[in-house]
Amino acid sequence: MARYSETERIGVSAIELxxxxxxxxxxxxxxxxxxxxxxxxELVEDGHxxxxxxxxxxxxGPGNFTVKDDCLVYYGSIEHREYWLNxxxxxxxxxxxxxxxxxxxxxxxxxxxxxxxxAWKIEISRKNIFGxxxxxxLSQIFEGSESQQKLRRLAMDEPLMRHVKxxxxxxxxxxxxxxKSLGRTPVTVYMEHDDxxxxxxxxxxxxxxxFDIEALTLELFPWSTASIDEDFYEVSxxxxxxxxxxxxxxxxxxxxxxxxxxxxxxEVDYYxxxxxxxxxxxxxxxxxxxxxxxxxxxxxxx
Numbered sequence: 001m002a003r004y005s006e007t008e009r010i011g012v013s014a015i016e017l018x019x020x021x022x023x024x025x026x027x028x029x030x031x032x033x034x035x036x037x038x039x040x041x042e043l044v045e046d047g048h049x050x051x052x053x054x055x056x057x058x059x060x061g062p063g064n065f066t067v068k069d070d071c072l073v074y075y076g077s078i079e080h081r082e083y084w085l086n087x088x089x090x091x092x093x094x095x096x097x098x099x100x101x102x103x104x105x106x107x108x109x110x111x112x113x114x115x116x117x118x119a120w121k122i123e124i125s126r127k128n129i130f131g132x133x134x135x136x137x138l139s140q141i142f143e144g145s146e147s148q149q150k151l152r153r154l155a156m157d158e159p160l161m162r163h164v165k166x167x168x169x170x171x172x173x174x175x176x177x178x179x180k181s182l183g184r185t186p187v188t189v190y191m192e193h194d195d196x197x198x199x200x201x202x203x204x205x206x207x208x209x210x211f212d213i214e215a216l217t218l219e220l221f222p223w224s225t226a227s228i229d230e231d232f233y234e235v236s237x238x239x240x241x242x243x244x245x246x247x248x249x250x251x252x253x254x255x256x257x258x259x260x261x262x263x264x265x266x267e268v269d270y271y272x273x274x275x276x277x278x279x280x281x282x283x284x285x286x287x288x289x290x291x292x293x294x295x296x297x298x299x300x301x302x
Contacts, residue, residue: 011061012038018103037055041056054091055084056094057091059093059095060096061098065124070127072104073124074093076119081120085109092105105128105134150222157221157223158285160189161277170190170191171232172190172220173271174187174216174270174273178267178268181210182207183208185216186205187205188203221275223278225278228271232272233272259271
């Protein structure tokens with residue numbers, strides 16, 4: 001039996017090269033014995049290290065997997081499953097096949113791991129290429145699990161929820177490029193104050209696979225209800241005139257329908273949506289208030 005195999009080094013070197021050349025992120029190999037973390041990857045944003053890390057488990061060669069046309073199936077021990085899922089860092093498993101040059105990855109998460117009669121398995125899609133093409137998906141892993149990201153997003157929107165809870169008005173402006181196959185829109189949030197002034201926050205652009213405007217609003221703000229901002233539309237009706245609307249017969253649609261307040265060049269519909277609180281938003285505020293409550297006197301001795 002050979003005392004040395006170059007296969008493992010080929011895989012580590014290939015991933016380090018992709019990280020440096022394509023992603024331009026920092027790759028740090030673990031040089032000491034470990035339970036299944038071969039390296040750390042640090043996110044670099046605009047040339048600045050972010051301090052955000054993920055753990056990498058690197059498997060090289062088809063012998064580590066059940067190879068299928070669309071995916072590679074990795075079977076692991078319960079020991080490794082518990083270690084990776086409970087790790088302080090998000091963990092991804094990277095498969096490198098030297099024979100074909102393929103390098104693909106999967107997030108080791110509760111959603112992706114499937115228990116088997118003997119242990120567990122995870123499917124690594126062969127389309128999920130490790131590199132520039134999947135930069136956005138990889139970047140999201142640094143933020144933690146899907147549930148952690150959802151909770152973080154709710155925390156970011158807490159000021160909006162509290163404003164609505166107090167009777168204030170929050171609305172969002174969205175665009176619909178009606179002749180494009182791919183949906184895209186800037187997301188602009190308006191928080192109206194008692195004196196009539198507004199705080200405006202730009203959320204940047206969102207690209208999507210043709211959500212309708214109501215569904216898109218609820219996807220972006222899962223804590224909210226959504227309805228047409230009737231007050232804004234009344235003002236816009238006088239400002240823009242009926243000829244700028246996209247509906248037929250110059251007839252205003254029913255109030256419970258989503259319709260644009262104006263249209264530009266028969267290309268872009270503009271919507272202003274008023275946000276309310278749904279059960280998710282109300283429940284989050286209850287939990288947030290509990291977490292912010294001062295700690296009571298100890299009931300037990302340490």
